[in-house]
Amino acid sequence: MSKSRDFLGPYRLARLIRVGSTAEVWEAIEENSQERFALKVLKESLKANREEINLLKHEYTVAKDLASPRIIKVVEYREDSRPMLVLELFSELNMKQALRTGPESLAFMLDKIVEQSAEGLYYMHTKNWIHLDVKPDNFLVSREGVVKLIDFTISEKKKTGLGRMFHRVKLAKGTRSYMAPEQIRRKVCDERTDIYSFGCVLYELATGKVPYTGDTPNDLLNKHLSASVPSPIVHNDNVTREFADLVKSMMAKRPDDRPPSMWEFLKVFRGVEIFKKRPRAPEVSVFDNNSSIRAPDDMIRKGGPIDDQE
Numbered sequence: 560m561s562k563s564r565d566f567l568g569p570y571r572l573a574r575l576i577r578v579g580s581t582a583e584v585w586e587a588i589e590e591n592s593q594e595r596f597a598l599k600v601l602k603e604s605l606k607a608n609r610e611e612i613n614l615l616k617h618e619y620t621v622a623k624d625l626a627s628p629r630i631i632k633v634v635e636y637r638e639d640s641r642p643m644l645v646l647e648l649f650s651e652l653n654m655k656q657a658l659r660t661g662p663e664s665l666a667f668m669l670d671k672i673v674e675q676s677a678e679g680l681y682y683m684h685t686k687n688w689i690h691l692d693v694k695p696d697n698f699l700v701s702r703e704g705v706v707k708l709i710d711f712t713i714s715e716k717k718k719t720g721l722g723r724m725f726h727r728v729k730l731a732k733g734t735r736s737y738m739a740p741e742q743i744r745r746k747v748c749d750e751r752t753d754i755y756s757f758g759c760v761l762y763e764l765a766t767g768k769v770p771y772t773g774d775t776p777n778d779l780l781n782k783h784l785s786a787s788v789p790s791p792i793v794h795n796d797n798v799t800r801e802f803a804d805l806v807k808s809m810m811a812k813r814p815d816d817r818p819p820s821m822w823e824f825l826k827v828f829r830g831v832e833i834f835k836k837r838p839r840a841p842e843v844s845v846f847d848n849n850s851s852i853r854a855p856d857d858m859i860r861k862g863g864p865i866d867d868q869e
């Protein structure tokens with residue numbers, strides 16, 4: 560491979576972490592400092608796509624406003640041979656991948672994971688940003704249960720006053736399994752929209768199952784709009800009544816019936832046990848077969864890309 564293909568600006572590509580629908584995520588080393596970063600690079604076929612470039616720039620605008628240990632840091636936006644974001648490198652394992660091996664992969668440290676995820680969202684909301692794509696794929700988790708929120712592609716500034724009145728209907732965006740009714744209906748969204756989606760995430764973390772499934776995309780959306788809110792206890796009877804009630808309240812159809820803020824959520828959550836009996840750590844850790852960050856002398860490109868888009 561030629562030198563130019565191995566580099567984007569000063570960043571030497573070390574390993575492909577993941578290929579999504581629009582971007583590749585690479586582990587890379589900055590030549591001068593020898594520091595390691597994650598690069599979110601637009602796919603070759605989209606490198607001149609205005610819309611995708613703008614989304615990436617938008618993600619930079621959002622992320623540079625956020626400085627919290629619970630949120631992935633963004634270093635810069637660059638256009639070398641391809642548009643890209645330079646990000647702090649962290650555990651590449653997202654919650655969805657962990658859940659795929661079963662909820663027990665995280666259950667033994669779920670209180671920490673939930674608290675950390677909630678703190679990331681809380682912080683984002685204090686900066687008046689709404690994430691709008693809260694789902695397990697967009698939280699990175701480390702072996703120690705440290706969580707960082709990622710992917711601000713469709714995040715928006717919270718609308719207040721006149722902004723709420725003159726809200727323009729945009730394309731409904733989000734991920735169907737986790738979308739709040741007001742997001743589906745393209746109404747004004749606020750932090751309670753993220754609280755709904757986060758409720759769906761908690762449901763899945765506690766049970767290994769998404770709260771609603773449908774035979775068709777529309778069927779699924781309709782369930783978010785009108786099906787009765789399921790209890791996580793149905794799929795896991797080790798979940799406490801208090802936690803189940805909290806999750807159900809987050810998934811209320813009307814924003815007014817949900818906890819009003821992540822602060823309120825955290826206050827209640829800190830006084831509640833998730834499980835009746837504390838789950839044990841599985842014998843084989845999900846962090847062992849899903850190699851997290853490798854040693855510097857192990858920087859050869861291995862295996863193919865993992866594409867686990869919905």
Ligand SMILES: Nc1ncnc2c1ncn2[C@@H]1O[C@H](COP(=O)(O)OP(=O)(O)O)[C@@H](O)[C@H]1O
Nearest residue numbers: 577579580584597646647648649650651653710
């Ligand atoms: N900073 C990072 N460090 C390590 N892995 C990351 C990082 N950012 C993203 N990833 C990996 O790449 C995946 C896709 O990133 P994301 O920003 O969500 O892109 P997309 O817009 O394609 O969903 C994540 O789920 C994670 O596995």
Ligand SMILES: [Mg+2]
Nearest residue numbers: 696697709710
């Ligand atoms: Mg994502």
